Amino acid sequence: MKKIFVVVLALLSISLYAGMFGYGQGGEVNVYTSRHYDTDQKLYDEFTKLTGIKVNVIKAGEDELIERIKNEGSDTRADLFITADVGRLHRAKVLGLLQPIVTDVLIKNIPNNLRDRENYWYALTVRARVLAYSPKRVDISKIKTYEDLINPEWKGRIVVRSSSNIYNQSLIASFVAIYGEEWALNWAKGIVNNMARKPQGNDRAQVIAVASGEGDIAIVNTYYIGKMLNSSDKQQVAAAKKIKIFFPERTHINVSGAGIVKYSKNRENAIKLLEFLTSKEAQGEFAKANYEYPANPEVEPSELLKSWGNFTSQGIDLTLLGEYNSKAVEIMDKAGWK
Amino acid sequence: MKKTTYIILFLISVPIFVVLYNLIIPSNKNWTHIYNYLLKDYVLNSLKLIIGTGFLSAVLGISSAWFVSYYEFPFRKQFEWLLILPLTIPPFIGAYVYAGMISYTGSLQTFLMKYTEFNGKSYLFNIMSVSGSVFIFSMFLFPYVYLTVKSFFSKQIHNIIEVSYSLGKGTLETFFKIVLPLARPAIVGGTSLVLMEVLNDYGVVKYYGIPTFSTGIFKAWFSLGDINTAIKLSAILLLFVFSILYFEKILRQNKSYATKKNKPIKRRKLKGIKLYLIFSYMTALFLLSFLFPVLQLIQWSIFSFKNTNIKFIELTFNSILIAMISSIVIIILALIISDTIRFSGKNTVILSKIATMGYSIPGAVIAVGVMIIFINLDKTLSSLYAFLGIKSRLVLTSSILMLIYAYIVRFLNIAYSPIDSNFEKTGKSYHEASRSLGKSFFITFLKIDIPIIKPAIISAFIFSFIEIIKELPLTLILRPFNFDTLATKVFEYANDEMIHEASVASLTIISIIFIFILILRKITGDGK
Numbered sequence: 001m002k003k004i005f006v007v008v009l010a011l012l013s014i015s016l017y018a019g020m021f022g023y024g025q026g027g028e029v030n031v032y033t034s035r036h037y038d039t040d041q042k043l044y045d046e047f048t049k050l051t052g053i054k055v056n057v058i059k060a061g062e063d064e065l066i067e068r069i070k071n072e073g074s075d076t077r078a079d080l081f082i083t084a085d086v087g088r089l090h091r092a093k094v095l096g097l098l099q100p101i102v103t104d105v106l107i108k109n110i111p112n113n114l115r116d117r118e119n120y121w122y123a124l125t126v127r128a129r130v131l132a133y134s135p136k137r138v139d140i141s142k143i144k145t146y147e148d149l150i151n152p153e154w155k156g157r158i159v160v161r162s163s164s165n166i167y168n169q170s171l172i173a174s175f176v177a178i179y180g181e182e183w184a185l186n187w188a189k190g191i192v193n194n195m196a197r198k199p200q201g202n203d204r205a206q207v208i209a210v211a212s213g214e215g216d217i218a219i220v221n222t223y224y225i226g227k228m229l230n231s232s233d234k235q236q237v238a239a240a241k242k243i244k245i246f247f248p249e250r251t252h253i254n255v256s257g258a259g260i261v262k263y264s265k266n267r268e269n270a271i272k273l274l275e276f277l278t279s280k281e282a283q284g285e286f287a288k289a290n291y292e293y294p295a296n297p298e299v300e301p302s303e304l305l306k307s308w309g310n311f312t313s314q315g316i317d318l319t320l321l322g323e324y325n326s327k328a329v330e331i332m333d334k335a336g337w338k
Numbered sequence: 339m340k341k342t343t344y345i346i347l348f349l350i351s352v353p354i355f356v357v358l359y360n361l362i363i364p365s366n367k368n369w370t371h372i373y374n375y376l377l378k379d380y381v382l383n384s385l386k387l388i389i390g391t392g393f394l395s396a397v398l399g400i401s402s403a404w405f406v407s408y409y410e411f412p413f414r415k416q417f418e419w420l421l422i423l424p425l426t427i428p429p430f431i432g433a434y435v436y437a438g439m440i441s442y443t444g445s446l447q448t449f450l451m452k453y454t455e456f457n458g459k460s461y462l463f464n465i466m467s468v469s470g471s472v473f474i475f476s477m478f479l480f481p482y483v484y485l486t487v488k489s490f491f492s493k494q495i496h497n498i499i500e501v502s503y504s505l506g507k508g509t510l511e512t513f514f515k516i517v518l519p520l521a522r523p524a525i526v527g528g529t530s531l532v533l534m535e536v537l538n539d540y541g542v543v544k545y546y547g548i549p550t551f552s553t554g555i556f557k558a559w560f561s562l563g564d565i566n567t568a569i570k571l572s573a574i575l576l577l578f579v580f581s582i583l584y585f586e587k588i589l590r591q592n593k594s595y596a597t598k599k600n601k602p603i604k605r606r607k608l609k610g611i612k613l614y615l616i617f618s619y620m621t622a623l624f625l626l627s628f629l630f631p632v633l634q635l636i637q638w639s640i641f642s643f644k645n646t647n648i649k650f651i652e653l654t655f656n657s658i659l660i661a662m663i664s665s666i667v668i669i670i671l672a673l674i675i676s677d678t679i680r681f682s683g684k685n686t687v688i689l690s691k692i693a694t695m696g697y698s699i700p701g702a703v704i705a706v707g708v709m710i711i712f713i714n715l716d717k718t719l720s721s722l723y724a725f726l727g728i729k730s731r732l733v734l735t736s737s738i739l740m741l742i743y744a745y746i747v748r749f750l751n752i753a754y755s756p757i758d759s760n761f762e763k764t765g766k767s768y769h770e771a772s773r774s775l776g777k778s779f780f781i782t783f784l785k786i787d788i789p790i791i792k793p794a795i796i797s798a799f800i801f802s803f804i805e806i807i808k809e810l811p812l813t814l815i816l817r818p819f820n821f822d823t824l825a826t827k828v829f830e831y832a833n834d835e836m837i838h839e840a841s842v843a844s845l846t847i848i849s850i851i852f853i854f855i856l857i858l859r860k861i862t863g864d865g866k
Contacts, residue, residue, distance in 0.1 A: 036834070061830075063560035070563065071713065071735065095563065162547055164557065200466045200547050204835055208442045232641070233838075235448060333375035338549075 028054045029269040032069065033082040034062040035256065037289035047276050053269045062088050069097045074263045079270035082124070084256040085166045087173070090322020093120040098259035101271060109278035109296050114255060117319045123255035124277055125292035128311060129171050131246040132207050132218045132225060145249045146175075149217065150190025158191060159206045159215030162199040163332035167221055167254065170321045172328035174252050177320040181327065188335035199338050204228060204236070211239035218243075221254075226291025226304055247311035255295060255318060343678040346671055347692045350747050353707025354699060357576065360569040360710075368558060368567045379549045380571070383468060384578065387543075387550065388533050390472035391479070395532045396525055398476060399483025402623060404513070405616050407491040408499070410605040417620050418488075419859070424627035425481045426851040428808040428825070430541025431844045432478045434832040435631040437465055437545070438638070445634065466546045474542055477627040479532045486528035487521055495520050496603045523590045530586045537579060538700040540811040541829055551575040552811065555702040559815075565706065572703040579698050632848065638841035654846055657823040660738065661806040664745040665753075668802050669795060671746065672753040677783055680761055681769075690758065697751035701744075701811035708744045708816060709735075741816045748812060749805050753798035760794035761787070793861055800854045807850055 033040070036059050044055040060068070062083040069078050069092070081092060092098050098120045106115075106122055114123035131149075133140060142148065149158060161168065175184040196215035201208075206218035207228060228240035258277065260270050276282055283294040284302075293301045300306070365373075405411075406418045438444050440463060464470060495517065502512040518525075540552040551571055559568040608616060672693075679689050696704065712735045719734070734740060768790060772782040788795070810825050817826065824843045831840035 061560075063563075067560055067563060091563070164547075164549075164561070202835060212442050235442065235444075239442060330371060330375075333371070 027052060027269075028056060029266045029273050030056045030058065030077050030079045031082060031273070032058050032060070032065045032078040032080070032261075034060065034065060034084060035082060035290070039285055039289035043277065043282050043285055044273075046282070047273055050276070051269075051272060053272065055273065066092055066095065066097065069261060070095055076261060076263050077265070078261040079264040079266045080258055080273055081261055082256070082258040085170060086254055086257070086318045086321040087166050087170050087325045089116070089121040089255075089257050089259060090319060090325065092259060093322070097262055099262045099264070101260050101274070103271060103275065105275040106278060109275070109280075109283075111295075111297055113315065113317060114295050115257075116259075117317060121257045121259035122274065122278060123257040123295040123318070124283075125256045125287045125290065126253050126295055127255070127292050128222045128247065128313070129167060129219060129252045129254065130222055130311075131248065132210055132220050132243045133246055134210050134213075134216050134242065135244045137213075137216045140244070140246050143217075143246065143248065146252070147187065148248075149219075150187055150194060152194075154194045154217065156194065156196050157216040158194045158219070159196050159209040159217070160191065160199060160219040161202055161206060163329070163337040165202075166325075167203075168219075168332070168337075169325055169328045170254050171219070171252050172331055173321045173324035174314055174316060176324040176327050176331070177316050178250075178314065181331065184328070185331045185335060188332055188337055192335050192337050207243055208236075208239045211242040222293075222305070222308070223291040229304070230291070245308050247309065249312070250314045251311045253313045253318075254321070256290075256292070257295075340678050340682065343675050343682075343689075346675060347689060349743075350696060350750060351692050352711060353704055353744075353747055354576075354695065356707040356710050357569055357572050357703055360566065361573045363566055363569075365570065366564070366566065368562045368564045369570055372554065372558065372567060372571070376549060376554065380551050380554045381574075383543075383548050384537065384550045384575075386468050387471060387475070387536050387548075388582070390469065391475040391536050392529050392533055394472055394476035395480040396483050396529050398480040398623065399485075399528060400487050400518075400521070400525060402480075402620065403484050403488040403491055404517070405620060407488060407603065408496070408605055409608050409616065411608045411613055411617050411620075414605075417624065420624050420628070421484055421620075422481050422855065423624075423852070424478045426848045426855060427478050427628065427631060428541070428810070428847065429475055429478045429535070429539060430545065430810060430825075430832075431635075431828060431840075431847065432631055433471070433474045433542040433545050434828075434837055434840060434844075435634050436470075436474060438837045439630070439634050440465060445637070468548055471542050471546050471548055475532070475536050475539070479535055480627070482531040482535075483525065483528035486524045486531075490521055490524035492603070500604070526586055526589045530582060533582055534579070534698050537575065537582075538702075538811065540702060540814070541832075545832060551578070552700060552702050555706065556811075559706070565710070568702075568706055572700075572706050575700055575703060579700070583698055632845075635841045635845050635848070638838045639845055642838040642841060650842065653822055653824050653827055653843065656821060657807055657825070657847075658850070660741065660745075660823065661803045664742045664749075664806050665799050665802040667742065668746055668750055668753045669757075669799055672750060672757050672798060673783075673788065673795070675750075676754055676758040676761055677787055680758075680766070681779075690754075693754050694751035696747045697749065699748065701748060701809065702815070704744050704748050705812050705815040708740060708747065712740045712743075738818050738821065741813065741818070744812045744816050745802075745806055745809070748809075749802045752801045752805055756794045756798045756801070757791060760791040764790050796861055797858060800858050804851050804854055808847055 031044070041057070044057065047053065048055055058065075058078075062085070065078075065081065065083065066088065069076050069081065072078070081098065083089060083092075093116060100116075100119045101122075102119050106119075110122045114126065115121065131143070142151075142153065163169070172184050172188060175187055196209070203218075203220040203224040204227070206215070206220050207224065209215045210218045222245070225240055225243075225245060228236045231237055231240075258274055260267060260274065264270050277286060278296055280296060280298055283296040283299040287294040287299070288302050291302070291304065293305060402417075402421055406414055406421070440446050465473070498516060498520070499512060502516050507515075537551070540556065542548075543550045543553050544556070551574070554571045555568045555575070558564050558571060675689075675693050679693070682689070716734050768786050769782055772786045773779070777785070807823075808825055810829060813823055813826050814829065817823070822830075824847050828840045828843045828847070831837070831843070
């Protein structure tokens with residue numbers, strides 16, 4: 001019995017020490033990221049080869065990462081925070097977790113509309129929220145804009161995921177920014193009226209719903225189509241081949257991006273890594289990992305993305321998507337968008 | 339010893355009081371928003387899930403227990419223990435497997451599209467719904483009802499049933515007029531266990547997109563970054579839990595009809611259509627609640643095995659290690675508490691209530707309470723850390739201690755109950771004899787009390803180990819950075835739509851629980 005006590009005590013103290021590992025001594029950078037692609041690791045390795053700076057990666061859900069960095073306060077080990085969606089980048093900024101960074105390289109690599117107004121974050125990849133439709137059942141010439149989706153003609157034919165999803169929140173936020181609150185609420189109500197079914201599943205599930213005939217038009221992010229076309233699951237590929245992609249006028253875009261953490265202990269290294277990730281060399285690979293468009297305009301998108309054709313984006317300051325996020329949530333809840 | 343017990347009990351109840359205390363903090367705009375638009379959904383969905391699952395799992399549990407107890411049919415003996423196996427599958431894993439199985443790209447529809455005119459739908463049935471969740475919860479939790487009711491049937495009432503038959507009453511009348519009312523305490527006990535699991539669940543409702551209190555707590559905390567609103571939701575959820583417990587008390591009214599002479603049960607031989615129906619029913623139940631999901635997981639594991647890497651070994655090691663440490667600590671605490679309480683005489687009821695409270699409190703709520711305590715502790719101790727030369731001011735909050743503490747709060751009851759009831763059985767005479775020979779309480783505790791109840795200790799260890807291996811909400815919130823368990827990894831994979839990749843880890847969890855259940859049956863004779 002006594003032995004057990006001793007063992008338990010020893011184990012407990014070991015686990016306590018585990019929480020106190022010291023910080024890196026130069027030549028390191030700690031990345032908190034919600035991306036989990038193997039190609040990312042290859043890029044980090046490349047960066048280490050180039051600079052000798054060791055990259056430590058911590059992966060977790062984006063909300064969890066934000067909550068962690070917030071709780072860790074000035075003791076945080078995070079240097080670079082990478083996550084998907086402007087809404088979350090903006091939340092990190094508002095919570096005071098990031099610091100503004102301006103360097104010639106970053107300004108050159110990432111255009112004005114793809115970085116925070118005050119340079120708290122920079123986009124790394126771009127994705128568009130588009131329509132995936134059944135060419136058999138939908139005459140796409142009847143649709144030009146997102147607004148056309150609320151025409152009575154599409155009643156019971158639209159599938160889209162739930163309002164708790166940040167991509168939908170950002171889409172609505174973009175409408176608030178461009179057309180105002182009333183327009184956005186009216187649009188959300190119209191979509192709810194035209195839904196083929198209660199919102200369920202993720203973007204892939206919406207594509208499958210169109211492929212299987214439960215709905216005719218799905219609102220999805222471009223990269224999901226890429227993922228499905230390259231899935232190891234034959235059925236997913238088959239479903240993705242049954243649909244076509246349509247870019248509405250003023251296509252809504254969103255980004256994944258990165259910012260330097262306010263209390264970063266390896267600030268210089270983190271800036272170097274961010275410059276590397278936005279560079280011509282890294283951008284193609286970084287975007288390809290998730291079938292996205294590079295944020296650096298000098299880099300061509302992959303062949304698959306080119307095959308979908310060009311589009312014009314909304315062209316608004318993306319910071320607004322973050323600023324109107326809570327407004328968007330409220331609007332969707334009001335509209336009864338589950 | 340006594341002091342230690344009071345300290346332990348105090349520490350266990352702190353998180354719950356923290357949650358209740360925070361109720362009086364004024365609300366903010368997030369709370370107003372949730373109150374206006376979402377609270378109704380949370381309440382209604384949670385109610386629907388409780389009522390639906392309570393009913394369905396009771397029906398499945400009672401019927402299957404009734405058949406294996408009182409009828410003779412082929413493979414009856416095997417069914418008797420096969421129906422325990424669904425407990426090896428945590429409901430959230432069951433939810434992923436079923437959704438995958440009946441989805442457009444799943445095995446079932448692929449088969450149908452190949453051989454019939456069927457065109458496919460995203461899901462063959464609308465499983466991503468409240469009724470779908472009720473099905474999942476009932477399938478993987480009904481054995482709780484089955485086990486409690488079966489042990490009641492085997493011990494207590496078959497004499498009464500035979501009297502009823504001999505007085506010319508039919509099977510149905512006997513069942514509804516005599517068996518059900520008598521079995522009520524057992525049924526209510528088993529069902530309330532199921533309901534606690536339902537309220538605690540985060541994995542199923544998150545994946546199926548059902549807004550409930552659990553998802554609301556997570557949403558408020560992580561999406562809105564607002565721990566106060568999370569606490570408000572937690573407190574309302576606690577009211578739910580307390581009312582269930584209250585109802586349980588009322589419904590139980592512990593009357594026991596133990597008959598002294600335990601004659602062996604005379605099972606009725608089944609023939610013809612009845613035999614066919616009952617046998618099919620039992621088979622279907624076993625296939626749906628265990629065999630199909632497991633076979634599907636094995637198939638997916640074969641697909642994805644090549645992507646399984648060294649990380650996986652680390653995960654398994656993490657899971658086993660933390661379940662091991664926590665269980666040992668839980669057992670030691672349970673022993674100390676239960677030994678003290680039985681000799682304290684005063685306040686026994688209140689003390690043991692506190693000790694057993696944690697299990698009825700949903701994991702997300704405990705996580706809120708524990709997190710707040712630890713953040714404040716770290717603040718308080720920061721000068722000490724500086725003095726010791728530790729650079730960080732987040733020693734406790736970034737340590738695994740927080741998680742272990744939360745496990746203790748939540749699962750102490752699981753170890754406490756078997757140990758306590760075993761102490762009751764053995765009585766106090768050995769202990770008192772040792773004390774009268776001049777040995778101290780502590781020595782007696784080590785040398786006499788513990789060896790006497792060794793089997794109960796082992797069972798208690800297994801119970802808490804199983805619970806911790808499959809625990810989700812607490813672990814998700816409180817685990818240290820870069821620390822994953824099998825359960826959290828399965829959850830992540832599934833929510834990233836990488837259901838095939840989740841299968842190896844899922845099977846590992848199921849196998850571990852399976853092995854422990856086998857050991858348990860060895861110890862207790864036949865798994866009663």
